[in-house]
Amino acid sequence: MGATKTVAAKADGQRGARATINDVARLAGVSKKTVSRVINRSPLLNEETREKVEKVIRELGYVPNPQARALALRRNFLVGLIHDNPNAQMVLNMQQGILEALQGTEFEMVVRPVDRNSAMMLDDVRVFLERQRLFGVVILPPISENDALAALCDEVGCRYVRMGSAQLDDGIHMVASNDREAVREATDYLIQQGHSLIGLIEGPDGFRSARERRLGFEEALQAAGLTLPRSLIAQGNYTFETGVTAANRLLDLSPRPTAIFASNDEMAAGIVFAARERGIAIPDELSVIGFDDTPIAAHIWPPLTTVRWPIVSMARAAARKLVGDMVGGQAAAEQPSELPSTLVKRASVAPPPA
């Protein structure tokens, strides 16, 4: 039976079987260990030897077996993406950003949705991390705001980078935008257009993003000397449906607000929907600004003025922070930990009716 083993025509050609570290070592006239040193960028290594080995690796098209490395290093070359609930477009953009950063490396991305409300959530994640021995994880908002989760990562020795709407730590384990400032700017824009009765549909309690966006909104009004009665603030949970409900409440008010800022685009789309049902014209009778710049913002009528949240770049930066050192790129610390949001002006804002 031993004779019938897979006949690997390894020597030179790119036959069926792939080259192993032994092939490289033999052809380069060195030991496995030396090849391993080259692969792992060991600093104490003769430059000449390194080049010789690298040449053979190139010629052979040798790629180390990830499974074997994972076993020996007790660490997988996988980056996990932990997320809960959020908007599909957002998650997919994050995935895109991470994959861009992982492009051309030996890393792959595994996706792990979790249920924030489940009592088992932390246990599930623990099993996941310990079992798979992930290289690291990127944690998406809103679950990224869960400090217990970050603590768990530390405990099981898994690197992590959190994404969010404001810095939560020193920037080592975090990539953030600055939502507060962006919303302040967006609200200023409404004020400049002449609005003074501006409603807010904020996100759910306990969400950092909701809090930051609300603070930005309040700061802008305050700076302009405008008051913000409690009645002009409605709350939603970032879904279209709650946006409709919240908008209906605000539009029932008398006097009616002439503009509404929604904490995300889904809810802003809900405002547009509710206004349409009531025959309120946008932007002539009501101005609307959203947040995120998801595709829906551009695809409804009228196209939505919104704040573009740089999630693809954030995710890319997060993934680079994780694997940066390993792939010969910039060090993790050199990755930006805060990225700017920008106001995108479309057709849902106009001066208030006379």
Next chain:
Amino acid sequence: MGATKTVAAKADGQRGARATINDVARLAGVSKKTVSRVINRSPLLNEETREKVEKVIRELGYVPNPQARALALRRNFLVGLIHDNPNAQMVLNMQQGILEALQGTEFEMVVRPVDRNSAMMLDDVRVFLERQRLFGVVILPPISENDALAALCDEVGCRYVRMGSAQLDDGIHMVASNDREAVREATDYLIQQGHSLIGLIEGPDGFRSARERRLGFEEALQAAGLTLPRSLIAQGNYTFETGVTAANRLLDLSPRPTAIFASNDEMAAGIVFAARERGIAIPDELSVIGFDDTPIAAHIWPPLTTVRWPIVSMARAAARKLVGDMVGGQAAAEQPSELPSTLVKRASVAPPPA
């Protein structure tokens, strides 16, 4: 420092470190190999021995190390998701379906977007499959229609299941919906409402889904004795923007169609957008039906009548087909390979104007 190790909640056994197969073997008084047989559900095994070993496994909370298994089996416990381009909501729903099927198993999902137009696509995928030694892949439309890709999977010995709009093979490697029939039904509905001048915005050439949906449309018209002049057919590439363009072409016609079927919701949303720009009322002056039932269908005004494409169930079935045998569930062959689409009636269809 060994003392400071994470104290895992292991029933009684060892300290922090997790149990290995050797621990189990020792405590059960058998050899590694026997434990391995229990884990892998080997049939030739004394029932008594099996129970004894399983008891120890349970008490120890032992879980085999995936990295070691991957190395020995030359196969990873990862299911790949290969997709290109498509709509975010669709991809995420697919991910959800796959993850549901993988829930509670030792499998994880890794995501791999590809560029259909890149010359390197096949090579990229080959490297991916060979490097990672995936257990199997689920291939999403439209790239799932690429036969070369399926052939590549066969070649490198990677299981695969394709998803699509119609059966392409015997159902072993495919999970499909029956788009043609669903569209025929939707078109019938328009005809029953009294429409006779019905436009079609079809998908791009070379897409199976586009073809099936167009065929269903034509069959319905034919069955009703209606003609379909070439001018009533416009084409888009499944994006909102091309939907707007195509709709504009159809709405310029004279006489103008009183209803339009779009091959997907994005393009249907484009019709609504274009109609709104021209002041054409929906559904009073124009009826619209889309396909997919993505969230946008329910979130625009008026809510879109559309065909609900059962992608979550399809993805779940696909993943089960891949890993079914391994996780003690139903055999792959028992998984359904065709799932039904259903018409969802909302507010974008009405009888034609008088």
Next chain:
DNA sequence: AGCATGATGGAAACCGGTGTCAGATTAAAG
């Protein structure tokens, strides 16, 4: 020149499982 010093390279053990195959055990048959 002689010796301490640090830089390399190699043999073998190890990571934690699985395959092979011979030997042990048990059951069925003669």
Next chain:
DNA sequence: CTTTAATCTGACACCGGTTTCCATCATGCT
């Protein structure tokens, strides 16, 4: 009460890397 066959079991090599421990070798210093 053997013999034969069928069923289980375990020793050992192996998957393809990394790491430990040492022997070797070129160089710096006295």
